[in-house]
Amino acid sequence: MNEGRKILRPGITRFATHFVAFESLCRAKANIIQMWTSRAYVNTDFSRQPLARRVPQIVLGKDFWNRAERIIDLLEHVVLVLKLVDGDSKPTMGFVYDAMDRAKVQRKVWDLL
Incomplete structure (x- = not known):
């Protein structure tokens, strides 16, 4: 019914569980409407x-x-930054700041719409 994917994938990250669940629900939009x-x-x-x-x-x-x-769309970039910071290998601060700047730009684009 959902192309073999689970609607929820708990445990993928400890800080983005709600985001991942919400994203999965949106991917299952057609099946939810059908239900x-x-x-x-x-x-x-x-x-x-x-x-x-x-x-x-x-x-x-x-x-x-x-x-x-x-x-x-707004939170996806924030979650990516959090995953980057939470990972086993610690990135340089420049890399983290660049990811944060990209998240801010994405948010500004949405504010214009």
């Missing part, structure tokens, strides 16, 4: 409950996925 629109779900008693009706409204909306993609 909430499937007959198997729509025909359940649970889907008719008031609270259960709100979830598909959120997940099926463009705004949710646009914001999710923006969050990933």
